[in-house]
Amino acid sequence: MRVVIAEDLALLREGLVALLREHDIEVVAQVEDGPGLLRAIAGHEPDLAIVDVRLPPTFSDEGLLAAIEARRRQPALGVLVLSQYVETAYASELIGDDTAGIGYLLKERVGDVRAFLDALRRVAAGGTVLDRQVVAELLAPRDGAKRETLASLTGREQEVLALMAEGRSNTAIAEALVVTPGAVEKHITSIFSKLDLGACGEDHRRVLAVLAYLRVAR
C-alpha cells in the first residue's frame, strides 16, 4: 500500500511515518499543506492519503477541501481525514455522493494502532470508516421528529451502530463489546427494523445505512 501524509505538525507526521513503515506500508510523500497534497497525489499516484483537517496557512478547513479536491481528481484514491474534533457537516461534505474509500476519524484514534491500521486498509480498499463520535453526534438526543427514531435505539444498539459506522465486521463488533456474533446479528436486525432500513448482511450496505441517516440528519 502506498500512502501520502498531509500533516503540518512534524512530531505527529514523523510518528505516523514510523508507524506505517514498521507495518510495511510505504509512505511515498509527506506534505504540510493542501497544494502539496494535490502535487503529491499527481506525482506518486498513492492508494491512500491521510490528511489533517487543519493545515497551513489558514489552519481552518484547508485539509478537508484539499482532500475533497484530491478525490475529485482521482476518484479511486482512498482518503482518510484526521481531525481534532468531529463536525458532522465535514463528514457529509467529505462523503459527498460516493462513500467508497472515505474515512473520517478523530486524531487520537491513531493511539489504538491495530484499529487504526485496520481502518487505513479498509479505506484504501474502498471501504468507509466513520468515527464513532460522528454517529454519537447524530444520535445525541435533540428535538425534532427525525431524532425520535434514532433515540428509540437502546444503548447497546447505539454502540453497535457506532461500531458499524466505523466499518467493523460483526466479528469485530462482537469482540469489541464482548458478546457473541449471534447477539450482534440480533442487535443489527433490531437497528435496521427500528430505522426502517431493511435487513441486509453486507458490510458496505450496512455503512450505507448509517450514511443514509447521516444525510437525513444533514
Place this chain on the structure above:
Amino acid sequence: MPTLAAGLSIGEYARSLERRLAFLTALLLLGVWAIGGQGYFWPAWAWLGLGDLVLLDFTAGWAWRHPPGAIRRVACVWALVGAAAVILIFTWLLTWLLAGVHSFWPAWALLGLATTGSAYSLIALHDRVLVAHGRRALRARIDMLTHTRRQAVVAQGAELRRIERDLHDGAQARLVALTLQLGRAELRVQDQPEVRRLINDAQHEAHQAIEELRDLARGIVPPLLADRGLQAAVESLAARYGLGTSVEARLHRGLAPAVESAAYFVIAEALTNTAKHAQAQRSWIVIDDRHRTLTVLVGDDGRGGADPAGSGLAGLRARVEALDGRLQVQSAEGEGTVIEGRLPCG
C-alpha cells in the same frame, strides 16, 4: 399665573414711574437753581442722588434675572459693587469739577470693591466650576472607558481564538503524538501483560486529557465558527436542530471574533429555547451587517411567554452588552418569540 403676570406688570410700571419721577425732580431742581440766582451748581449733588436710585434699581433688576442660588448671589454682589463704583466715580467727578479736588481719592475704595467682589465670586462659584470641570472630565472618561472596554473585549475575543488554535495545534496535537508513541510501544510488549496494562492506562489518561482540551476549545469557539465563519456555523446549527429553520444571511464584512462569537451564542441559545419550549411550526434566523451593526434575529411562531430575565437570556444580554450591543426579547403569550441582538461592528 395671572397674579404673577399682574405682579410683573406692576413692577414694570413702578420702575418706569420711578424713573419718570426722578427725571421730573431733576428738572424741577434745575429750575429752582436757575430762578434762585444760579451761583454754585448744587443740583449736581441732587442729580447724583437721584441717579444713584435709578442705577441701583437697574442693577438690582439685572441681578435678579439670574437663576437663584450661587449665581444670583454673585450677580447681586457685582450689582452692588458696580453701582458703588459708578457712584464713587461720579462723586469724584463732581468734587473735581465743583470743588477742584485733583487727587483720585476713590482709587483705594474701588480696589477694595473689586477685590471683595472677586473674592466672593471665587468662594461662591468654585464648587460650580469644579462640578462643570468634573462633568467634562467624567464625560471624557466615559468615552474612553467605552472605547477601551470594547477594545478589550475585541482583543480578548481574538486572544481566545488564538488560545483555541494553540490548544488544538499545541497541547492536543502533542498528546495525540504521545498516544501514537504509546500505541507503538504497546505492540512491542505483547508478551508482557503488566507493561501493556501500564501503557493502556497511560493511553487512557492521554485520551481523557485530549477530551478535556477538546471540550475546552469547543466552549471557547465551536470549530465550524472558527474555520468557516458565522454563516456556515449558523447554517450547521440550524440544520442540527431539525426544526426546518430558515437562515437568511447578508454578511458583507469580516467580523471581529468577539462579535461573531456573541452572535453565534445568541442564536444557539435562542434555537435551544425554541426546540425545548416553543412547540413552533416555523422558525427563522436573519443575520445582517448593514449600517455598521450586526443584527441577529431569531424568531418562531410557537407559544411565546419566554422570560427575558431567565438565566440563559440574561447571560446572553451580558455578553452582548459588553460589546455595546443590545438584546431584545419579544415573547407575548401565544404570539411566538423574537429575539433580536444588535452588535456594533463598524
